[in-house]
Amino acid sequence: MMHSRFRPRITALRAPVALLSAGLLSACAVGPDYKRPTVAVPTHFKEAADGWKPAQPNDRHDRGAWWKRFGDPELDALEARVARSNQTVASYEAAYRRARAMVAEARASLFPTLGASGSASRARGAGRSTTAPGGINAGTSTLGNIFDLSLDASWEPDLWGRVRRQVSGAKASAQAAGSDLDNAKLSAQAMLAQSYFQLRALDATQRLLDDAVVGYQKSLRLTQNRYVQGVAGRPDVLQAQTQLALAQAAATENEISRATYEHAIAVLVGEPASTFSLPRVPLAAIPPALPAELPSTLLERRPDIAAAERRAAAANEQIGVAISAWFPSLNLSASGGFTSSTLAQWFTAPHLVWALGPQLVATLFDGGLRASQTEQARAAYDQGVANYRQTVLAAFQDVEDNLVSLRVLEQEVGMQQEAVGYARQALEVVTNQYKAGTVTYLEVITAQATLYSSEQKLAAIAGQRMVSAVGLIKALGGGWDVSPPPHD
Numbered sequence: 001m002m003h004s005r006f007r008p009r010i011t012a013l014r015a016p017v018a019l020l021s022a023g024l025l026s027a028c029a030v031g032p033d034y035k036r037p038t039v040a041v042p043t044h045f046k047e048a049a050d051g052w053k054p055a056q057p058n059d060r061h062d063r064g065a066w067w068k069r070f071g072d073p074e075l076d077a078l079e080a081r082v083a084r085s086n087q088t089v090a091s092y093e094a095a096y097r098r099a100r101a102m103v104a105e106a107r108a109s110l111f112p113t114l115g116a117s118g119s120a121s122r123a124r125g126a127g128r129s130t131t132a133p134g135g136i137n138a139g140t141s142t143l144g145n146i147f148d149l150s151l152d153a154s155w156e157p158d159l160w161g162r163v164r165r166q167v168s169g170a171k172a173s174a175q176a177a178g179s180d181l182d183n184a185k186l187s188a189q190a191m192l193a194q195s196y197f198q199l200r201a202l203d204a205t206q207r208l209l210d211d212a213v214v215g216y217q218k219s220l221r222l223t224q225n226r227y228v229q230g231v232a233g234r235p236d237v238l239q240a241q242t243q244l245a246l247a248q249a250a251a252t253e254n255e256i257s258r259a260t261y262e263h264a265i266a267v268l269v270g271e272p273a274s275t276f277s278l279p280r281v282p283l284a285a286i287p288p289a290l291p292a293e294l295p296s297t298l299l300e301r302r303p304d305i306a307a308a309e310r311r312a313a314a315a316n317e318q319i320g321v322a323i324s325a326w327f328p329s330l331n332l333s334a335s336g337g338f339t340s341s342t343l344a345q346w347f348t349a350p351h352l353v354w355a356l357g358p359q360l361v362a363t364l365f366d367g368g369l370r371a372s373q374t375e376q377a378r379a380a381y382d383q384g385v386a387n388y389r390q391t392v393l394a395a396f397q398d399v400e401d402n403l404v405s406l407r408v409l410e411q412e413v414g415m416q417q418e419a420v421g422y423a424r425q426a427l428e429v430v431t432n433q434y435k436a437g438t439v440t441y442l443e444v445i446t447a448q449a450t451l452y453s454s455e456q457k458l459a460a461i462a463g464q465r466m467v468s469a470v471g472l473i474k475a476l477g478g479g480w481d482v483s484p485p486p487h488d
Helices: 002-025 066-070 073-086 089-111 162-228 234-268 303-324 371-434 441-475
Strands: 113-124 142-157 329-340 352-361
Touching: 066 073, 066 162, 066 441, 073 089, 073 162, 073 234, 073 303, 089 162, 162 234, 162 303, 162 441, 234 441, 371 441
Parallel strands: none
Antiparallel strands: 113 142, 142 329, 329 352
16 A cells, blocks of 8 residues: 555656756767967978878878888788787787776766665564553564665766766777877887897808908918918918907807897797797898888877877866866765564565655865866876877887988998998908018908908998888888778
8 A cells, every 4th residue: 555655746746857868968078179389390201202202190091011121921920919919018908908997887877777685684672662551662572574675776966977088088098098009019020120130230241250250260361371381471371360359259249249139039929039030041021112102191090199189088088087076066966775673574664765856965065175176187188188198299209210210221231332342342452462472461360350340331231222212111100001990
Protein backbone atom coordinates (compact mmCIF):
# COMPACT_ATOMS: atom_id res chain seq x y z
CA MET A 1 0.00 0.00 0.00
CA MET A 2 2.75 2.43 0.88
CA HIS A 3 4.54 1.53 -2.35
CA SER A 4 1.59 2.89 -4.37
CA ARG A 5 1.74 6.23 -2.55
CA PHE A 6 5.39 6.75 -3.48
CA ARG A 7 4.92 6.04 -7.22
CA PRO A 8 3.00 9.29 -8.10
CA ARG A 9 5.64 11.41 -6.36
CA ILE A 10 8.49 9.83 -8.29
CA THR A 11 6.59 10.09 -11.57
CA ALA A 12 5.87 13.75 -10.94
CA LEU A 13 9.55 14.45 -10.49
CA ARG A 14 10.61 12.84 -13.78
CA ALA A 15 9.48 15.66 -16.05
CA PRO A 16 11.34 18.55 -14.37
CA VAL A 17 14.42 16.40 -13.88
CA ALA A 18 14.42 15.50 -17.59
CA LEU A 19 14.02 19.13 -18.60
CA LEU A 20 16.76 20.19 -16.19
CA SER A 21 19.11 17.52 -17.53
CA ALA A 22 18.50 18.57 -21.13
CA GLY A 23 19.22 22.17 -20.25
CA LEU A 24 22.35 21.26 -18.38
CA LEU A 25 23.71 19.13 -21.22
CA SER A 26 23.37 22.07 -23.59
CA ALA A 27 25.15 24.47 -21.23
CA CYS A 28 28.03 26.45 -22.62
CA ALA A 29 31.69 25.85 -21.86
CA VAL A 30 33.51 28.79 -20.32
CA GLY A 31 37.04 29.72 -21.33
CA PRO A 32 38.71 30.50 -24.67
CA ASP A 33 38.40 28.10 -27.60
CA TYR A 34 41.74 26.88 -28.90
CA LYS A 35 43.25 28.24 -32.10
CA ARG A 36 46.56 26.98 -33.40
CA PRO A 37 49.25 29.59 -32.70
CA THR A 38 50.66 31.34 -35.74
CA VAL A 39 54.36 31.09 -36.53
CA ALA A 40 56.27 33.42 -38.83
CA VAL A 41 58.34 31.20 -41.15
CA PRO A 42 60.36 31.95 -44.31
CA THR A 43 58.96 31.15 -47.73
CA HIS A 44 61.96 29.00 -48.68
CA PHE A 45 65.13 27.49 -47.33
CA LYS A 46 68.31 29.48 -47.88
CA GLU A 47 70.37 26.32 -48.45
CA ALA A 48 67.90 24.51 -50.72
CA ALA A 49 66.85 24.71 -54.33
CA ASP A 50 63.51 26.09 -55.46
CA GLY A 51 60.52 24.06 -54.42
CA TRP A 52 61.05 24.00 -50.67
CA LYS A 53 58.11 25.61 -48.95
CA PRO A 54 56.94 25.85 -45.32
CA ALA A 55 54.07 23.68 -44.12
CA GLN A 56 51.73 23.34 -41.18
CA PRO A 57 52.84 20.74 -38.62
CA ASN A 58 50.94 17.46 -38.91
CA ASP A 59 52.74 14.28 -37.96
CA ARG A 60 50.05 11.80 -39.03
CA HIS A 61 51.79 10.90 -42.28
CA ASP A 62 53.39 7.48 -42.54
CA ARG A 63 57.19 7.84 -42.41
CA GLY A 64 57.83 4.36 -43.73
CA ALA A 65 61.16 2.54 -43.64
CA TRP A 66 63.20 5.58 -44.68
CA TRP A 67 66.51 3.84 -43.88
CA LYS A 68 66.01 1.49 -46.85
CA ARG A 69 67.04 4.38 -49.07
CA PHE A 70 70.64 3.52 -48.21
CA GLY A 71 70.39 -0.05 -49.52
CA ASP A 72 72.18 -1.72 -46.60
CA PRO A 73 70.63 -5.05 -45.48
CA GLU A 74 72.58 -5.02 -42.22
CA LEU A 75 71.18 -1.58 -41.36
CA ASP A 76 67.67 -2.73 -42.31
CA ALA A 77 67.90 -5.66 -39.89
CA LEU A 78 69.12 -3.43 -37.06
CA GLU A 79 66.43 -0.80 -37.62
CA ALA A 80 63.73 -3.46 -37.42
CA ARG A 81 64.83 -4.19 -33.86
CA VAL A 82 64.53 -0.62 -32.60
CA ALA A 83 60.73 -0.41 -32.38
CA ARG A 84 60.40 -3.70 -30.51
CA SER A 85 63.55 -3.74 -28.34
CA ASN A 86 64.66 -0.18 -27.64
CA GLN A 87 63.89 0.58 -24.00
CA THR A 88 63.53 4.33 -24.49
CA VAL A 89 60.85 3.66 -27.10
CA ALA A 90 59.20 1.18 -24.73
CA SER A 91 59.09 3.87 -22.03
CA TYR A 92 57.37 6.35 -24.34
CA GLU A 93 54.96 3.66 -25.49
CA ALA A 94 53.92 3.06 -21.88
CA ALA A 95 53.50 6.81 -21.37
CA TYR A 96 51.26 6.93 -24.44
CA ARG A 97 49.06 4.11 -23.10
CA ARG A 98 48.84 5.92 -19.77
CA ALA A 99 47.80 9.16 -21.50
CA ARG A 100 45.05 7.33 -23.40
CA ALA A 101 43.77 5.83 -20.16
CA MET A 102 43.64 9.33 -18.66
CA VAL A 103 41.25 10.36 -21.46
CA ALA A 104 38.84 7.63 -20.36
CA GLU A 105 39.29 8.76 -16.76
CA ALA A 106 38.36 12.34 -17.64
CA ARG A 107 35.39 11.23 -19.76
CA ALA A 108 33.99 9.18 -16.87
CA SER A 109 33.08 12.41 -15.04
CA LEU A 110 30.42 13.12 -17.68
CA PHE A 111 28.31 10.22 -16.41
CA PRO A 112 26.45 9.58 -13.14
CA THR A 113 27.99 7.54 -10.38
CA LEU A 114 26.02 4.56 -9.14
CA GLY A 115 26.67 2.64 -5.94
CA ALA A 116 25.05 -0.17 -4.04
CA SER A 117 25.49 -1.33 -0.49
CA GLY A 118 24.01 -4.00 1.71
CA SER A 119 24.49 -4.93 5.33
CA ALA A 120 23.21 -7.26 7.97
CA SER A 121 23.85 -6.73 11.68
CA ARG A 122 22.65 -7.88 15.07
CA ALA A 123 22.51 -5.41 17.94
CA ARG A 124 20.90 -4.76 21.28
CA GLY A 125 18.21 -2.15 21.24
CA ALA A 126 16.91 -3.12 17.86
CA GLY A 127 13.87 -4.93 19.27
CA ARG A 128 10.93 -3.72 21.39
CA SER A 129 11.45 -2.50 24.96
CA THR A 130 9.76 -4.38 27.75
CA THR A 131 7.20 -2.59 29.93
CA ALA A 132 6.76 -3.32 33.64
CA PRO A 133 3.33 -3.71 35.28
CA GLY A 134 1.57 -0.40 35.61
CA GLY A 135 2.88 0.90 32.27
CA ILE A 136 6.34 1.75 33.51
CA ASN A 137 9.17 1.13 31.02
CA ALA A 138 11.56 -1.34 32.43
CA GLY A 139 14.47 0.20 30.48
CA THR A 140 15.53 -3.10 28.92
CA SER A 141 15.70 -4.02 25.24
CA THR A 142 16.00 -7.21 23.29
CA LEU A 143 18.50 -8.35 20.72
CA GLY A 144 17.43 -7.75 17.12
CA ASN A 145 18.52 -7.89 13.47
CA ILE A 146 18.88 -5.02 11.02
CA PHE A 147 18.99 -5.64 7.25
CA ASP A 148 19.82 -2.75 4.89
CA LEU A 149 19.97 -2.61 1.10
CA SER A 150 20.44 0.69 -0.73
CA LEU A 151 21.19 2.05 -4.19
CA ASP A 152 22.76 5.51 -4.50
CA ALA A 153 23.19 7.70 -7.57
CA SER A 154 24.87 11.08 -7.95
CA TRP A 155 25.64 13.27 -10.93
CA GLU A 156 27.30 16.64 -11.27
CA PRO A 157 26.12 18.14 -14.57
CA ASP A 158 28.82 19.82 -16.62
CA LEU A 159 27.23 23.25 -16.37
CA TRP A 160 30.22 25.33 -17.42
CA GLY A 161 32.13 22.86 -19.55
CA ARG A 162 34.74 21.98 -16.93
CA VAL A 163 34.61 18.25 -17.67
CA ARG A 164 34.43 18.80 -21.41
CA ARG A 165 37.52 20.97 -21.18
CA GLN A 166 39.26 18.29 -19.15
CA VAL A 167 38.36 15.63 -21.71
CA SER A 168 39.54 17.82 -24.58
CA GLY A 169 42.77 18.60 -22.75
CA ALA A 170 43.35 14.93 -21.97
CA LYS A 171 42.85 14.08 -25.64
CA ALA A 172 45.39 16.72 -26.66
CA SER A 173 47.82 15.41 -24.06
CA ALA A 174 47.35 11.86 -25.35
CA GLN A 175 48.02 13.05 -28.89
CA ALA A 176 51.15 14.79 -27.64
CA ALA A 177 52.23 11.55 -25.95
CA GLY A 178 51.66 9.72 -29.23
CA SER A 179 53.84 12.26 -30.99
CA ASP A 180 56.47 11.84 -28.28
CA LEU A 181 56.43 8.11 -29.01
CA ASP A 182 56.86 8.76 -32.73
CA ASN A 183 59.67 11.18 -31.98
CA ALA A 184 61.39 8.63 -29.75
CA LYS A 185 61.21 6.05 -32.53
CA LEU A 186 62.49 8.49 -35.14
CA SER A 187 65.31 9.69 -32.88
CA ALA A 188 66.39 6.14 -32.01
CA GLN A 189 66.25 5.08 -35.65
CA ALA A 190 68.26 8.11 -36.78
CA MET A 191 70.80 7.68 -34.00
CA LEU A 192 71.19 4.04 -34.95
CA ALA A 193 71.73 4.88 -38.62
CA GLN A 194 74.24 7.62 -37.79
CA SER A 195 76.14 5.37 -35.38
CA TYR A 196 76.11 2.59 -37.95
CA PHE A 197 77.58 4.76 -40.70
CA GLN A 198 80.17 6.16 -38.31
CA LEU A 199 81.16 2.61 -37.47
CA ARG A 200 81.41 1.71 -41.16
CA ALA A 201 83.53 4.81 -41.75
CA LEU A 202 85.85 3.60 -38.99
CA ASP A 203 85.96 0.21 -40.70
CA ALA A 204 87.13 1.99 -43.84
CA THR A 205 89.68 3.92 -41.78
CA GLN A 206 90.85 0.65 -40.23
CA ARG A 207 91.46 -0.82 -43.65
CA LEU A 208 93.47 2.27 -44.60
CA LEU A 209 95.48 2.03 -41.40
CA ASP A 210 96.14 -1.65 -42.00
CA ASP A 211 97.30 -0.81 -45.53
CA ALA A 212 99.48 1.94 -44.08
CA VAL A 213 101.11 -0.56 -41.72
CA VAL A 214 101.82 -2.85 -44.67
CA GLY A 215 103.24 0.08 -46.63
CA TYR A 216 105.50 1.16 -43.78
CA GLN A 217 106.67 -2.43 -43.35
CA LYS A 218 107.72 -2.46 -47.00
CA SER A 219 109.47 0.87 -46.57
CA LEU A 220 111.28 -0.47 -43.52
CA ARG A 221 112.52 -3.49 -45.45
CA LEU A 222 113.63 -1.19 -48.25
CA THR A 223 115.63 1.03 -45.94
CA GLN A 224 117.09 -1.95 -44.13
CA ASN A 225 118.26 -3.43 -47.42
CA ARG A 226 119.74 -0.13 -48.49
CA TYR A 227 121.42 0.21 -45.08
CA VAL A 228 122.98 -3.26 -45.47
CA GLN A 229 124.17 -2.28 -48.93
CA GLY A 230 125.67 0.89 -47.47
CA VAL A 231 123.48 3.14 -49.59
CA ALA A 232 121.26 4.44 -46.73
CA GLY A 233 122.23 5.54 -43.28
CA ARG A 234 121.06 4.40 -39.88
CA PRO A 235 118.73 7.41 -39.49
CA ASP A 236 116.66 6.17 -42.44
CA VAL A 237 116.07 2.85 -40.72
CA LEU A 238 115.11 4.57 -37.47
CA GLN A 239 112.68 6.88 -39.24
CA ALA A 240 111.09 3.92 -41.02
CA GLN A 241 110.73 2.07 -37.72
CA THR A 242 109.20 5.16 -36.12
CA GLN A 243 106.62 5.57 -38.88
CA LEU A 244 105.69 1.89 -38.66
CA ALA A 245 105.21 2.07 -34.89
CA LEU A 246 103.06 5.20 -35.20
CA ALA A 247 100.85 3.54 -37.84
CA GLN A 248 100.41 0.46 -35.67
CA ALA A 249 99.45 2.65 -32.70
CA ALA A 250 96.90 4.54 -34.81
CA ALA A 251 95.39 1.26 -36.01
CA THR A 252 95.04 0.11 -32.41
CA GLU A 253 93.50 3.41 -31.29
CA ASN A 254 90.92 3.19 -34.06
CA GLU A 255 89.65 0.02 -32.42
CA ILE A 256 88.55 2.03 -29.37
CA SER A 257 86.35 4.36 -31.40
CA ARG A 258 84.83 1.46 -33.34
CA ALA A 259 84.04 -0.45 -30.15
CA THR A 260 82.33 2.64 -28.71
CA TYR A 261 79.97 2.92 -31.68
CA GLU A 262 79.32 -0.82 -31.64
CA HIS A 263 78.35 -0.63 -27.97
CA ALA A 264 76.04 2.32 -28.68
CA ILE A 265 74.30 0.35 -31.41
CA ALA A 266 73.84 -2.56 -29.00
CA VAL A 267 72.00 -0.31 -26.54
CA LEU A 268 69.81 1.13 -29.30
CA VAL A 269 68.65 -2.34 -30.36
CA GLY A 270 68.12 -3.42 -26.76
CA GLU A 271 70.99 -5.88 -26.44
CA PRO A 272 73.84 -5.98 -23.91
CA ALA A 273 77.07 -4.66 -25.36
CA SER A 274 78.88 -7.75 -24.11
CA THR A 275 76.96 -10.05 -26.46
CA PHE A 276 76.67 -7.79 -29.51
CA SER A 277 79.08 -7.52 -32.43
CA LEU A 278 79.03 -6.43 -36.05
CA PRO A 279 81.27 -7.71 -38.83
CA ARG A 280 83.86 -5.33 -40.27
CA VAL A 281 82.60 -3.87 -43.51
CA PRO A 282 84.09 -0.62 -44.86
CA LEU A 283 81.61 2.11 -45.73
CA ALA A 284 80.39 1.85 -49.30
CA ALA A 285 77.02 3.64 -49.22
CA ILE A 286 76.48 7.13 -50.56
CA PRO A 287 73.74 9.60 -49.57
CA PRO A 288 70.48 9.32 -51.52
CA ALA A 289 70.01 12.03 -54.09
CA LEU A 290 67.72 14.89 -53.13
CA PRO A 291 64.81 15.51 -55.52
CA ALA A 292 64.83 18.70 -57.54
CA GLU A 293 61.71 19.80 -55.73
CA LEU A 294 60.47 18.74 -52.35
CA PRO A 295 56.78 18.78 -51.36
CA SER A 296 55.36 21.65 -49.38
CA THR A 297 54.73 19.25 -46.49
CA LEU A 298 58.44 19.23 -45.60
CA LEU A 299 57.98 19.67 -41.86
CA GLU A 300 54.51 18.18 -41.42
CA ARG A 301 55.77 14.86 -40.14
CA ARG A 302 58.06 16.20 -37.42
CA PRO A 303 56.57 14.64 -34.29
CA ASP A 304 58.25 17.10 -31.93
CA ILE A 305 56.40 19.98 -33.63
CA ALA A 306 53.09 18.13 -33.36
CA ALA A 307 53.75 17.31 -29.69
CA ALA A 308 54.50 20.94 -28.87
CA GLU A 309 51.35 22.12 -30.65
CA ARG A 310 49.17 19.55 -28.88
CA ARG A 311 50.59 20.57 -25.50
CA ALA A 312 49.65 24.16 -26.24
CA ALA A 313 46.11 22.95 -27.01
CA ALA A 314 45.98 21.01 -23.74
CA ALA A 315 47.17 24.07 -21.81
CA ASN A 316 44.44 26.16 -23.42
CA GLU A 317 41.77 23.78 -22.12
CA GLN A 318 43.09 24.18 -18.60
CA ILE A 319 42.19 27.87 -18.77
CA GLY A 320 38.52 26.90 -19.15
CA VAL A 321 38.85 24.43 -16.29
CA ALA A 322 40.23 27.18 -14.06
CA ILE A 323 37.54 29.68 -15.08
CA SER A 324 34.76 27.17 -14.36
CA ALA A 325 35.76 27.23 -10.68
CA TRP A 326 34.28 30.76 -10.46
CA PHE A 327 30.76 29.41 -11.13
CA PRO A 328 28.54 27.34 -8.82
CA SER A 329 28.36 23.59 -9.19
CA LEU A 330 25.19 21.53 -9.11
CA ASN A 331 25.01 18.00 -7.78
CA LEU A 332 21.98 15.80 -8.30
CA SER A 333 21.67 12.85 -5.94
CA ALA A 334 19.15 10.10 -5.41
CA SER A 335 19.04 7.12 -3.12
CA GLY A 336 16.61 4.35 -2.39
CA GLY A 337 16.52 1.04 -0.61
CA PHE A 338 14.97 -1.17 2.01
CA THR A 339 15.60 -1.56 5.71
CA SER A 340 13.97 -4.14 7.94
CA SER A 341 14.49 -6.20 11.05
CA THR A 342 13.36 -9.41 9.33
CA LEU A 343 14.24 -10.96 6.03
CA ALA A 344 10.64 -11.93 5.35
CA GLN A 345 9.51 -8.29 5.24
CA TRP A 346 12.71 -6.83 3.77
CA PHE A 347 11.44 -6.02 0.27
CA THR A 348 7.93 -4.92 1.22
CA ALA A 349 6.68 -1.39 0.61
CA PRO A 350 6.51 -0.27 4.26
CA HIS A 351 10.25 -0.80 4.52
CA LEU A 352 11.13 1.25 1.41
CA VAL A 353 13.17 4.42 1.97
CA TRP A 354 14.27 6.94 -0.65
CA ALA A 355 15.66 10.44 -1.06
CA LEU A 356 16.01 12.79 -4.04
CA GLY A 357 17.34 16.32 -4.24
CA PRO A 358 19.75 18.77 -5.88
CA GLN A 359 22.60 20.60 -4.18
CA LEU A 360 24.00 23.88 -5.44
CA VAL A 361 27.46 24.84 -4.15
CA ALA A 362 29.34 28.09 -4.76
CA THR A 363 32.56 29.45 -3.30
CA LEU A 364 32.13 33.00 -2.02
CA PHE A 365 35.66 33.72 -0.82
CA ASP A 366 38.91 31.80 -1.31
CA GLY A 367 41.61 34.36 -0.65
CA GLY A 368 42.52 34.71 -4.33
CA LEU A 369 42.96 30.98 -4.96
CA ARG A 370 40.86 30.83 -8.13
CA ALA A 371 42.37 34.02 -9.50
CA SER A 372 45.88 32.63 -9.07
CA GLN A 373 44.90 29.29 -10.63
CA THR A 374 43.42 31.06 -13.65
CA GLU A 375 46.56 33.16 -14.04
CA GLN A 376 48.70 30.02 -13.78
CA ALA A 377 46.66 28.38 -16.54
CA ARG A 378 47.03 31.41 -18.82
CA ALA A 379 50.78 31.55 -18.17
CA ALA A 380 51.10 27.81 -18.86
CA TYR A 381 49.34 28.32 -22.20
CA ASP A 382 51.63 31.21 -23.12
CA GLN A 383 54.59 29.00 -22.24
CA GLY A 384 53.21 26.22 -24.44
CA VAL A 385 52.81 28.62 -27.37
CA ALA A 386 56.38 29.87 -26.94
CA ASN A 387 57.68 26.29 -26.81
CA TYR A 388 55.74 25.43 -29.96
CA ARG A 389 57.11 28.40 -31.87
CA GLN A 390 60.64 27.68 -30.66
CA THR A 391 60.31 24.07 -31.81
CA VAL A 392 59.29 25.22 -35.28
CA LEU A 393 62.23 27.64 -35.47
CA ALA A 394 64.62 24.92 -34.29
CA ALA A 395 63.21 22.59 -36.95
CA PHE A 396 64.03 25.08 -39.70
CA GLN A 397 67.51 25.50 -38.27
CA ASP A 398 67.96 21.73 -38.20
CA VAL A 399 67.03 21.43 -41.87
CA GLU A 400 69.26 24.34 -42.87
CA ASP A 401 72.23 22.92 -40.96
CA ASN A 402 71.99 19.53 -42.62
CA LEU A 403 71.39 21.02 -46.06
CA VAL A 404 74.50 23.16 -45.91
CA SER A 405 76.46 20.25 -44.48
CA LEU A 406 75.46 17.98 -47.37
CA ARG A 407 76.20 20.66 -49.96
CA VAL A 408 79.63 21.50 -48.58
CA LEU A 409 80.62 17.90 -47.91
CA GLU A 410 79.69 16.90 -51.45
CA GLN A 411 82.08 19.54 -52.77
CA GLU A 412 84.71 18.55 -50.25
CA VAL A 413 84.56 14.90 -51.30
CA GLY A 414 85.45 15.83 -54.86
CA MET A 415 88.33 18.02 -53.70
CA GLN A 416 89.60 15.36 -51.32
CA GLN A 417 89.48 12.68 -54.01
CA GLU A 418 91.69 14.86 -56.17
CA ALA A 419 94.04 15.39 -53.24
CA VAL A 420 94.32 11.62 -52.68
CA GLY A 421 95.10 11.10 -56.36
CA TYR A 422 97.86 13.72 -56.31
CA ALA A 423 99.30 12.37 -53.05
CA ARG A 424 99.43 8.84 -54.47
CA GLN A 425 101.31 10.06 -57.56
CA ALA A 426 103.68 12.09 -55.40
CA LEU A 427 104.53 9.06 -53.26
CA GLU A 428 105.24 6.96 -56.30
CA VAL A 429 107.56 9.59 -57.75
CA VAL A 430 109.40 10.21 -54.47
CA THR A 431 109.82 6.50 -53.81
CA ASN A 432 111.43 6.00 -57.21
CA GLN A 433 113.68 9.00 -56.60
CA TYR A 434 114.70 7.58 -53.22
CA LYS A 435 115.55 4.26 -54.80
CA ALA A 436 117.66 6.16 -57.32
CA GLY A 437 119.37 7.99 -54.48
CA THR A 438 118.31 11.48 -55.57
CA VAL A 439 116.21 12.35 -52.49
CA THR A 440 116.42 11.62 -48.78
CA TYR A 441 114.19 9.21 -46.93
CA LEU A 442 112.57 12.14 -45.12
CA GLU A 443 110.84 13.09 -48.35
CA VAL A 444 109.49 9.56 -48.69
CA ILE A 445 108.13 9.68 -45.15
CA THR A 446 106.49 13.04 -45.84
CA ALA A 447 104.84 11.75 -49.02
CA GLN A 448 103.60 8.62 -47.26
CA ALA A 449 102.14 10.60 -44.35
CA THR A 450 100.41 12.97 -46.78
CA LEU A 451 98.81 10.12 -48.71
CA TYR A 452 97.59 8.19 -45.70
CA SER A 453 96.27 11.34 -44.02
CA SER A 454 94.40 12.31 -47.20
CA GLU A 455 92.85 8.86 -47.50
CA GLN A 456 91.73 8.89 -43.88
CA LYS A 457 90.28 12.36 -44.33
CA LEU A 458 88.33 11.13 -47.35
CA ALA A 459 86.92 8.21 -45.35
CA ALA A 460 85.92 10.56 -42.53
CA ILE A 461 84.16 12.93 -44.95
CA ALA A 462 82.29 10.01 -46.51
CA GLY A 463 81.05 8.99 -43.07
CA GLN A 464 80.08 12.55 -42.20
CA ARG A 465 78.06 12.82 -45.42
CA MET A 466 76.04 9.80 -44.38
CA VAL A 467 75.52 11.26 -40.92
CA SER A 468 74.27 14.52 -42.45
CA ALA A 469 71.98 12.63 -44.84
CA VAL A 470 70.38 10.82 -41.92
CA GLY A 471 70.20 14.12 -40.05
CA LEU A 472 68.31 15.73 -42.93
CA ILE A 473 65.85 12.85 -43.09
CA LYS A 474 65.25 13.17 -39.36
CA ALA A 475 64.93 16.97 -39.63
CA LEU A 476 62.20 16.49 -42.22
CA GLY A 477 60.33 14.11 -39.95
CA GLY A 478 61.37 10.90 -41.72
CA GLY A 479 62.22 11.76 -45.32
CA TRP A 480 60.58 13.58 -48.15
CA ASP A 481 58.08 11.01 -49.44
CA VAL A 482 54.54 11.87 -48.36
CA SER A 483 52.14 8.96 -47.92
CA PRO A 484 48.45 9.22 -47.02
CA PRO A 485 47.86 9.59 -43.28
CA PRO A 486 46.89 6.40 -41.43
CA HIS A 487 43.33 5.84 -40.27
CA ASP A 488 42.46 6.40 -36.63
